Amino acid sequence: MTSPASSSEVKYLIESSEGNTFDVSGAALRQSNTFNAMFLNIGADGPIPFTDYNEATLKKVFEYCEHSVNEENYSGPKHQDDLSKWDLNFFNEMDQKMFIDVINASNFLDIERLTSYCCERIARMLRGKNTQEMIKVITLPTAEELEAKQKVEEKKAAAAKKVAEKAAETAEKTETLEELPVQQLVQTTRNKLTRKYLSFSNE
């Protein structure tokens, strides 16, 4: 499906968290330093798994990469006034969740240009605002949300602890059985049977 150091026409398959796959051009994908470090020289057999991010986010990220393929002379983030119509549309189409996911994905994929654009855009949203306005922009979680989140985390932690304890117990038992010598095991079994027999005869 893929071959390293091929031309820009080469397509790569990307796998999202939903398990869906879609094509991305090599030129677009090479804007990601993470991809360059991992797959560019060795190639990839089958779809490249970016399973921490959903399909919509990944598509949005690579949409930007596809668009900026021809903009070779990148010199840092642009100011709002310098953004093209396409750029403006690109950012305006995203809701806050998508925007944050795109930043996260972009940061993971190490796409410098997109990360810079997104950060500059957030900075612009914060600049000139007072603390209360900033709290709205940043969307700090409310006390209830924090409480609920804490509860969920506590439950998760408790469940994880249980699982861990169980696993530890099982491992201990297994270890005990494996470590006892055969004669000792026979003697133990014999003692158990003797105790059962005695109790039966008493009855």
Add this chain to the structure above:
Amino acid sequence: MSPSFLEIPDLPMEMIMNNLDYLAIQCVRKTCWGLRNFIDDKKPEACMKQIEINEASDTAVRLTIILPSSVLPEHTYIDLRYEQHENGCRILRATSEGYTTKIVGNLNFLDAVFHDFNIALNTQKSLFEKLEKPFPTESMEIRGNSLEHSRQILQYADPKYLKKIDINAHEFTLISETVEFESSKNILNFSHFATAFIPLENLDVETIRAIKEVCLFVQMSIYQFFRTFFNSMSTISTCTSSIFSEKTCSPTLLKQLSSLLKRRGNFCFSMFLGIMKKSLSQKTGFTPPVRSQTPNFPRNLSPFPLLIYIALPVVPMEDILKNKSAGYPHSAYAYEKIFIIFSIPLNRIEVEDIGPSVRFLMDFPNDSSTSAASSRISLNYYKHEKGCNIRWTKSGSSGEKFTKGEDFMKAFLGHFKILFTHPNLPLREFYVRFSTKGSPAFPANLENVFKTTKTPIHAGALKISACNHEQVMKVLPYFSPTHLKFLCITAEHGQDMELKIEELVGTEQWKHATQIDMSNVDLSYFPFQHFEHFARAKICYGKFNMGSVNGIIQMFQSGSSMEKYLQVYPRKVPSVKQLTEAFGGGPVKTVKKEDTWYFEIPANSERVVQVKRDDYHLYFKYVGMAEVPEGAVIRA
């Protein structure tokens, strides 16, 4: 749960913060603990251009943070003023976007300042273009009155980045504290600087030579220093030459001079004095300029009130006292020059040795712009068991200064010498008193000061109150006979002072004086002829008899000048009867208890000699014939 920007990883979050200005970062910092910790930990780029911290007063400090205009709109700043408040601290916050005031209870204003200042320094990661407090900075600018404070702050500047050090006093005149800079021996200490601007107050040839050698050796540049020096000198030179050569001076030039002297302080002041001195010596040969020589000057443009105005506030007498420990301080030097070069006419100087203290008073002419109180400086030097105590009064204010280990007499003589080591403008009056309780060494010490004067002292009137003839002769010969018009000699012991006639009348001062007042010294043994040249004389004759009266009348009758007035204070005034019998004929009553006689003058038929008597005096003077009452007898 709605998505939050807090979910953004650290790296993009730092990029976001780096795109924010200082104000925005401080607002973000207040939103939540997570972001506050993040900002404190990462110290994002706040892009501060300049921090200024000024101690406005004991209860107020100003902290100003200036942000670069390249990223933000121009003139973006935060100006915080922290003031002590009865409940805590009042913070006045002015930014480019608005103005707020808040009072924080139970908070010391200094704690608030340093808290915010600490945050500002900790937030800064980039290099300051200018900083007034320690940190990595390219330029360190410290304004204070103490070099020690400057040194304390300077040591925190990171030498890795520091390119420029600018240490200045609040007022230029106070830079004289940096006296060690003036030493040419230390010039080499500056040799590593590419450009140095060192204000040297007293630039001498030796210093210039040392600077030149250093410049040649290390190729450094002190052009700015020289440029400033010569620019100032050029302006001053233009002003002085205009004042003295053309006898007129444009208001613009005077304003320029005034502002220059006020702005540059002692540095230009001493230059100005030097040029004035040179101009005077060249143009007038030290003949002091007086107001009458510049009649064309409108009063408000006359240089002399201006100079008085400039000079007196710059170096008041108490400055001399303050700096006296340094020997002859610069201010004292300047003060000396005021009298000599500016030649401010002094009305009166009084020196009194009254036992364990000396009184020294200077009376300035009463200018319309100043009150009577402001034109007088009075200094009293008291003997103290551990030194000298000086009480001064000036401009309605007064003060006291104690100098440990210094003799009060020496302290006085030091100040007195300042006035008389160079030629002076004519005083209106000089009064010296040697009291009976005074120090025996005082007259000799005073004479030593007079001996150091290059030219005789110019005074219109000289009043000496002495105990003996020697004390009179310690003073009288040192006054310029050409200026001395009025001589007054009084005895401290009443009338009992023996004057040596020959020595006294042999002095030029006696010969040239036109008025004399010796009404307090018994001159019974003085021949009348010695008073012949005086136009007005008040003399005391203890043993006054009719022969004396006739002698005086004959002196008047034979006199060549018709301007003469003699008032005689006899111990016992001859009675009317005695006089009438001696003169022949009855007296002419003009005033009650006063008798008048007239005597003709052989050489002048239009005037007569009038002799008047009252209970205490006898008066002799010329009057016109018209003043002689009808029926009065004119005796031959």
